[in-house]
Amino acid sequence: MTEMIAVHDLSYQVGPKKLLERISFAAKAGEVLAIVGPNGAGKSTLLRMLSGEARPSEGTILIRGEALEALPQRQLAARRAVMLQNSRVAFPFTAFEVVRLGAEGVGIGLSRRDRDQLALSALASADAAEFTERNFLTLSGGEQQRVSFARALAQLAAGKTLESDQILMLDEPIASLDIRHQLALLEHARTLAHSERVLVIVVLHDLALAHSFADRTLVLQKGRLATIATSEAPLSRDLIERIFEVSIVAEHCHGTPWRQLEGSQSSTAFSQQRRVSAST
Numbered sequence: 001m002t003e004m005i006a007v008h009d010l011s012y013q014v015g016p017k018k019l020l021e022r023i024s025f026a027a028k029a030g031e032v033l034a035i036v037g038p039n040g041a042g043k044s045t046l047l048r049m050l051s052g053e054a055r056p057s058e059g060t061i062l063i064r065g066e067a068l069e070a071l072p073q074r075q076l077a078a079r080r081a082v083m084l085q086n087s088r089v090a091f092p093f094t095a096f097e098v099v100r101l102g103a104e105g106v107g108i109g110l111s112r113r114d115r116d117q118l119a120l121s122a123l124a125s126a127d128a129a130e131f132t133e134r135n136f137l138t139l140s141g142g143e144q145q146r147v148s149f150a151r152a153l154a155q156l157a158a159g160k161t162l163e164s165d166q167i168l169m170l171d172e173p174i175a176s177l178d179i180r181h182q183l184a185l186l187e188h189a190r191t192l193a194h195s196e197r198v199l200v201i202v203v204l205h206d207l208a209l210a211h212s213f214a215d216r217t218l219v220l221q222k223g224r225l226a227t228i229a230t231s232e233a234p235l236s237r238d239l240i241e242r243i244f245e246v247s248i249v250a251e252h253c254h255g256t257p258w259r260q261l262e263g264s265q266s267s268t269a270f271s272q273q274r275r276v277s278a279s280t
């Protein structure tokens, strides 16, 4: 079967600066794909390309074999929902209104009542029901993030009436969440992937969480795809040290050997020291 998404030789340049260089990979329905990498590696830029928000300078992105840029807006909105790092809301909308917007453009076949219901159940799924009538702009960062996740869920649910093949794109969705909500959000995303065949693409900073939740992890470094890690072939300590410019000090890991740490559920076992640069 055609890949859900296939990226070939994707490059993106702003002026003389190359933000992404010759990136190629493909992903299937039902997969959780994490994207990790140091600050400035190009993770958000790549997600902007994959979502259709920006066009690559070179290369192609195919969604189920069709060129991304050729997809009509409504079809694209039904196929993929995106949760950005910082959701900007220009007006003092309630959380309900923000989430309902997700179901608006793609839920045309649904009654107003059905769309309202979708928004309410998305808020509940994201553990954000208590904010339903609150002004979005007055919510805390983590609360806003839960509402933004609900909005993406509402868009997927409404889009399902038009498209069965769907992609959920999440840019650092857990950055402001406490550990309970981090795990709940990632678990929810994984269930969507494994039970409903949604392709989930998620930018994460926490390597241990990426390892635990994703089927594969794309590692970006300076705009290039350094490697793709899987549970069978996890990121090696050496590669992590090289790409993230840290030293992982085994004796500081509370007796946890690195091998176990690679499969650990929590990033708290990480103990890192800045590497003294070779030039100093």
Ligand SMILES: Nc1ncnc2c1ncn2[C@@H]1O[C@H](COP(=O)(O)OP(=O)(O)OP(=O)(O)O)[C@@H](O)[C@H]1O
Pocket: 014, 017, 019, 037, 038, 039, 040, 041, 042, 043, 044, 045, 046
């Ligand atoms: N319009 C632009 N013009 C010039 N440089 C840009 C532009 N947009 C992004 N960049 C640069 O491109 C690089 C990649 O940015 P991007 O936001 O994709 O990184 P990231 O991997 O998501 O980083 P972070 O982990 O900090 O969120 C950064 O160095 C950023 O400063």
